[in-house]
Amino acid sequence: MKPSKLTISIKNGLIDSINQSEVTEIIIDGASNRFVSAYAIPGIVDAHAHIIGLGENLNTIRLEKAKSKDELIQLVKEIDVKDGWITGRGWNEESWGNKDLHRLDLDAISSERPIFLVRVDGHAAWVNSKALELSEINKYTANPNGGTIQIDAEGNPTGLLIDNAIELVRDNIPKASNELIKKYVLDACYECLRNGITEVHDMDVHLDHLKVYKELDNDNLLPIRLVQYIRGFDGEYKRLQSHPYSGNNLQIIGLKFYADGALGSRGALMIDKYNDADTYGLELISTDELYEQASEGCDNGWDIAVHAIGDKANRNVLDVYQRLRSDGYENILRIEHSQLVNPDDIKRFSDLNVFASVQPIHCTSDKNMAIKRLGENYNFAYPWKTLHKTGAKLIAGSDFPIESHNPFFGIDAFVNRRAINEEITWQKEETLSLEDALNSYCYTPHLATGNSNSGSLELGKRADITIIDNELRQSNTIRNTKVIATITNGKLTKHL
Ligand SMILES: [Zn+2]
Structure with missing residues (x-):
């Protein structure tokens, strides 16, 4: 191609x-x-992204551009909302010198209105005292499963919430109306169209939003095709009467689970301890529990996608997939991110017919952070070429709105494996040819959705x-x- x-x-x-x-x-x-x-x-496919997230993004202030804590506070002060919650997304303390984030920083903006700011990778939130108060989080609140409420020396919450602890606050934010959600979906779809994207694999879709998507599709208003994986991890999907769904430009085909968190917040589950902290990361679901949930999903005709970033998380998911395959399940199985894969596990992707859903731009934007977390000698990160050579089906996405939805940034990362301001390719042996990169964007994703007349x-x-x-x-x-x-x-x- x-x-x-x-x-x-x-x-x-x-x-x-x-x-x-x-x-x-x-x-x-x-x-x-x-x-x-x-x-x-x-037509280009983005095989892992979040449509409503992009729509929200296009309609809210972004915090990526803050280069310091002071700049971020200035941006948040400018958020033009008259009352209610102040929400924002995209902060990244890795790009600042000063990394101690505290609720008091945000209290200085407002002590009356709750403030909720999600980190760029979606795996941490920074909130003020009012948000903690409304969510009834205090020094006596226990950490939820798979989440951490960060505390200071006295045991008081600092305002930093990791992974599942984020939901304790998010659950209290009033929901957007259906009309607003429709606007988010359409704004995002047209933005994709402008960027040459004709299909998006829309991940972690919330059950409450399916009605909106279906209405838009019934009215033939979706300008691109959406293939959806709905949230599986909370079991809520079992409320759905209908099982996999196929409309005009909308397919609802899969369930999405989480095996671990992200590397930046040290939530990725590792075989060895982190280089820069005394932790192995977070196991968000046990392999037995994942097997139960995934096999039940397969029985009901769903395909399965599991988020796995750390090498231990990837191994755990492959173990579960191996059990499913030996049970005889032929459903599509994918691992979202497949970022850190131990050499012993690489070949299992092709042996078990598991799609490796990767986001090449995560590599170029996170490389320096990854080296800190994993150590200089870690060589199993973003192993695209190794996966490809062993016959794994590589499908590519951006994970927008976490990263840019411009697919040419991703194709560039596949081929050049260096950030925009860098001269030197990182681990050249893992770069892809242009042809393979294009295949991962334009052709292979259709194999993961059973649409053989595309690509x-x-x-x-x-x-x-x-x-x-x-x-x-x-x-x-x-x-x-x-x-x-x-x-x-x-x-x-x-x-x-
Ligand atoms: Zn994602």
């Missing part, structure tokens, strides 16, 4: 003819659209096509690629 100049004729949403040509031309039901200096690739530009296939201004031959230009037009289901949208 490589970007090509093609003349493609589309009828009834399917590719009716396709030829190499001098100028890229898309003919839809007889009407021609010519694109000079443009190249066609199959390549061939006669009779669904006309999901991304038109770009770059042949991608020069690897240092990948991240500057512009999307000229996106065609989904035979419908063309021009962006430039």
Whole structure:
């Protein structure tokens, strides 16, 4: 697969003819659209992302740009909400010098209104005293399963909440109305379309939001295809009457579980202790419990996706998947992130037919933090090429809104494995060829959803096509690629 100049004729949403040509031309039901200096690739898939999160993001202030605690406090002060909760997302103390975060910092902004700020990776929250008070969290509150309420020397909560402890506060924030959720979904879908994305695997979908998605789909308002994995970990999905669902542009096919937390907050579950703390990380579910939940899900026709970042978490999930396979289950099984994989476990992805769902940009943006957490000699991080060579099916996503939804940043990370301001490729042996990178974005994700009529530009296939201004031959230009037009289901949208 490589970007090509093609003349493609589309009828009834399917590719009716396709030829190499001098100028890229898309003919839809007889009407021609010519694109000079443009190249066609199959529609790009983001195989792990959060649609409502992106929609919220597009509609709220982001904290990523804060380069210090003072800058962050200034940004939060500017959040234009008249009353109620002040919420924000995206802080990252790794990029600041001063790392001691305390509720008192936020009390200085407001002691009357609760403040709830989620870390960039979603695995920690920083709250003020009012938020703790409303959530009835004090020095006597026990840590929830799989979560930590950080305390000071006197045992008082500092305002930092890790993993499941975040929910103790989040549960008290008033829910967005269905109208607002609809706006989030549509804003996010159109933003994807502008970035050349024709399909998103939407993770951790909340049961309460399915109605909104289905309404939008019934009214044919979804401009891209959404394939959803709903929250499995709280068992709430059992309230659903219907099982896997397939509509116009919406499929609800899987359950999503969590085996561990994230590396940044030292929640990733490791075989060996962290290099920079006396911990192995967090086991969010035991293998027996995961097996029970996953096999019950499989029995009801769901595919299974489990978040695993640490090498021990990946091993645990593979152990569970091995049990499922030996029970005879043929459901799609995926590991979300597959970030740290022990060499002894690499081959098991292909042996057990487990999809490795990876987010290449996590590697380039987290590399320095990963080296601190794991130590210089840790060599099992983001093992893309090793997984690929052993026959694992690699599917790629961004995990937006945690990272940018621009897929060319991810393709760049796969091929170049270095951050924008870096000259040197990190662990060159784990980079992918452009062809393999594109496959992981455009082709392989469809194998994980059973949509065999998508993923390549061939006669009779669904006309999901991304038109770009770059042949991608020069690897240092990948991240500057512009999307000229996106065609989904035979419908063309021009962006430039
Ligand atoms: Zn995610």
